Amino acid sequence: MNITFHGAAQCVTGSKHLITLNNGLTILLDCGLFQGHGADTENLNRSFGFNPIDVDILVLSHAHIDHSGLIPRLVKEGFEGKIYCTPATVDLTKILLRDSAHIQEMDVKFINKRRARQHKRLIKPLYIGKDAENCFGLFQAVEYNTPFIIAPGVELTFTDAGHIIGSAAVHLKITENQNTIHLTFSGDLGRYSSEILRSPQIFPQADYILLESTYGNRLHEDQINTEKELLRHITETCIEKGGKLIIPSFSVGRTQEILYTLNNLELVGKLPELDYFVDSPLSEQATLLLKSFPDYYNETVANTMKYDKDPFDFKGLHFIEDVEESKALNQRKEPCVIISASGMAEAGRVKHHIKNNIEDARNRILMVGYCEPQSLGGRLLAGTDLVHIFGEGFIVKASVAKIDSLSAHGDYNDLIHFLACQDPGKVKKLFLVHGDPATMIEFSARLKEKGFANVEMPRMHQNYSL
Structure with missing residues (x-):
């Protein structure tokens, strides 16, 4: 063999x-x-x-x-x-x-x-x-x-x-x-x-x-800090600068963890009143699928569900399905949080969101997991000043940050x-x-x-x- x-x-x-x-x-x-x-x-x-x-x-x-x-x-x-x-x-x-x-x-x-x-x-x-x-x-x-x-x-x-x-x-x-x-x-x-x-x-x-x-x-960061870190990035980008926080995130697993974390912030009264967009039909389907297998949850989530029937939903959350709605987010002037696939920013709608927002210093791109060095996410994390997206060059003016604890x-x-x-x-x-x-x-x-x-x-x- x-x-x-x-x-x-x-x-x-x-x-x-x-x-x-x-x-x-x-x-x-x-x-x-x-x-x-x-x-x-x-x-x-x-x-x-x-x-x-x-x-x-x-x-x-x-x-x-x-x-x-x-x-x-x-x-x-x-x-x-x-x-x-x-x-x-x-x-x-x-x-x-x-x-x-x-x-x-x-x-x-x-x-x-x-x-x-x-x-x-x-x-x-x-x-x-x-x-x-x-x-x-x-x-x-x-x-x-x-x-x-x-x-x-x-x-x-x-x-x-x-x-x-x-x-x-x-x-x-x-x-x-x-x-x-x-x-x-x-x-x-x-x-x-x-x-x-x-x-x-x-x-x-x-x-x-x-x-x-x-x-x-x-070693990963302490997961207790995840809520604090996510809240800090939302506050600095959306509240203080009036910009958009764009989070490239894998539709399965990572997006649900982010939603769960945001929901926890709402439960303790700390979630800023903003619009939170999940721009991925796949993410919505994956979230619904996860909800259909509650036996796979750990004890912490099971306990949360005793007083919150849906630990992946909160005020201000919107799932975007239609392509025209997705495109409209790029014309939006108000601060917001956009969570979109893929996690390495190599495919899907998030590439368009980065393309349309990367040259505005008010915005921030927040990576929440591993990126291959040659991927768009990897190049952004490496501190490159210029990236090519769909064959076009863009100057990186938006800030780039990372949270490791969500891996x-x-x-x-x-x-x-x-x-x-x-x-x-x-x-x-x-x-x-x-x-x-x-x-x-x-x-x-x-x-x-x-x-x-x-x-x-x-x-x-x-x-x-x-």
């Missing part, structure tokens, strides 16, 4: 890990879209590194686009197997893939208008809405903590990863030639002090572990906590994925101090025998 890393290999997007058994059976862990890799992004997303026709089974850890976003293209290019994931991930992935297809179609249409004027070759989206719809019949839900046979000699179990609604760590028990291997893939891990969701669960002893490492070199990824303490149920001496190899090289090197040293002697940092398309 071997495993090849075709994504999230010394980077944090494009999660794809292909397991090939001795009998030829292939199991793909995740099938994610690359995001924020500049000029390389397009090529990375158009070349899998393997033939989709040859993949037998897909196991999906969670719905985020950097883990699920290339499924329609995989199917379009010949994959016909089952896609296994949790029930909430089935529902959420369908929402996200429809949205991803729509965004690609709209962005390509917008870009092609300019390319046509410049007499350049027109480009095509990776996939369209029809391609997304075509893959939905392949999904099969598997509940948490329920062993399920996905192929002869291969048993799958999901445990809660606490990252977003439905997120799971993947555990495979693979028996070949009377030899059994236990392999665990963390997917993306949440925090043990999540604002909304349950903590990651313990899991059986593994022989091999694929562990995400996004924040393997840092849905665990820090290195959370990641090590996740591994606490393991005997390091029995783990033959621990593969670090979903992190940048510098972070992995630092985190690898911490893991070795904890007794994990064989830590690998796979490169793109690198193959290992297990």
Whole structure:
């Protein structure tokens, strides 16, 4: 048996890990879209590194686009197997893939208008809405903590990863030639002090572990400060300067945490009386979906709901669906808060909001999570004076800030906590994925101090025998 890393290999997007058994059976862990890799992004997303026709089974850890976003293209290019994931991930992935297809179609249409004027070759989206719809019949839900046979000699179990609604760590028990291997893939891990969701669960002893490492070199800010920090940015931008606070935010997970935090500020009488716009139909759908799975909430949210039936709603909140309403926000002169996808500011309506507001010093762009260095969000955080958006240059006059405490990824303490149920001496190899090289090197040293002697940092398309 071997495993090849075709994504999230010394980077944090494009999660794809292909397991090939001795009998030829292939199991793909995740099938994610690359995001924020500049000029390389397009090529990375158009070349899998393997033939989709040859993949037998897909196991999906969670719905985020950097883990699920290339499924329609995989199917379009010949994959016909089952896609296994949790029930909430089935529902959420369908929402996200429809949205991803729509965004690609709209962005390509917008870009092609300019390319046509410049007499350049027109480009095509990776996939369209029809391609997304075509893959939905392949999904099969598997509940948490329920062993399920996905192929002869291969048993799958999901445990809660606490990252977003439905997120799971993947555990495979693979028996070949009377030899059994236990392999665990963390997917993306949440925090043990999540604002909304349950903590990651313990899991059986593994022989091999694929562990995400996004924040393997840092500790998050105390979440108690999140409300104070968010309130400070609203006050400084909207109240004192009369500007707009633009928050690029992933529609799933991050946006709901922001809404929950704003709702808490209202409950204690501190939320400024402003208009708060969530400009993303996807965010509204994701929020409604989250409300339909209350059993996934942690005890804190459950207690809040005893006196506040909807912890994601408050005075002044507006969900924007219509494109014309979205465009109207850019003509608005009054101060307001705009929360819009995507989190790295690489796609969707938030790029238009940044484009139209970045040259006004009254405004502020507030990043609330990890950004690939080459993404628009990453370049803004690096302090660049000029950015190009949809091929046009803009001088950065708006202030740029960041809140780390809202991250849905665990820090290195959370990641090590996740591994606490393991005997390091029995783990033959621990593969670090979903992190940048510098972070992995630092985190690898911490893991070795904890007794994990064989830590690998796979490169793109690198193959290992297990």
